[in-house]
Amino acid sequence: MTPATPLPDTNATRQALIDACLWMNDRHLNQGTSGNISARTHDGILITPSGVPYEALTPEALVTIPLSGLPGGGSGKPSSEWPFHQGMHNARPDMPVVLHAHPPFCSVLAVQRRSIPACHYMIAAFGGNTVPLADYALFGSPELCANMAQIMADRHGCLMANHGATVLGETIDKARWRLEELETLARTYLFSSIGGEAQILSDAEIAEVLVAFQNYGPRSADNTKG
Structure with missing residues (x-):
């Protein structure tokens, strides 16, 4: 895979990450401070801090961690999920944005340990033709990091057993778009079992859609958002 150009570490980028957090809660895709977002920059990985209410976040509060190794001191405490963010940025250099949340319908499927066909x-x-399910492991653990890297090798989103969901993005806007689309898919799949059963598209039908989707998704003239 071709590595993507890192995002610039500017106030505009930092504010866009904060805006994504506020948007998640406003759209009921997350609750409290349970979600987190990161972006790969030229200096490492820019990530939201641990335990700070989104409404209180400022651009200066975001934390920079290295692409490998432990976070250094003095730059604030990163999200407790920083290990899998770091793992995702190394496993998927083509996707400079990682967005994690606990959307309600995704979380229902996650606790049922069901992927989405x-x-x-x-x-x-x-x-691809599924949104896969990453095996359960303790949040922030090396095991969760390994599970996520494996399951997301060829996917842009996944559910996380007894946890939530994570999506990747070529831009901040695309990560936001994928998170909302994932929650819509989860809701559709769950509701389709009421009075019937979901009819699953074939691999050939999905292959056609994958070709049509090569340039699909939100675009922005703002270089900060791609």
């Missing part, structure tokens, strides 16, 4: 063509937004 090709119940709708929008599954292609996540790189």
Whole structure:
């Protein structure tokens, strides 16, 4: 895979990450401070801090951690999920944005330990014919990091057993878009079992959609957001 250009570490980028957090809660895709977002920059990984209410975040509060190794002191305490963010940025250099949250319908499937099959063509937004489920491991653990890296090798989003969901983005806007689309897919799949059963698209049908999706998704003239 071709590495993506890192995002610039500017106030505009930092504010865009904060805006994404506020948007998640406003759209009921997350609750409290349980979600987190990171972006790969020329200096490492820019990530939201641990335990700070989104409404209180300022650009200066975001934390920079290295692409490998432990976070250094003096730059603030990063999100407790920083290990899998770091792992994702190394496993998927083509995707400079990692967005994690606990969307309600995604979380229902996650606690049921169910992946999402090709119940709708929008599954292609996540790189294949499923949204896979990463095996359970303690948050912030090396095991969770390894599970995520394995399951996301060829996907742009996944559910996390007994936890939540994570999506990747070429830009901040695309990560936000994928998170909302993932929650919509989860809701559609769950509701489709009421009075019936989801009819799953074939691999050939999804292959057609994947070709059509090569340049699909939100675009922005703002270089900060791609």
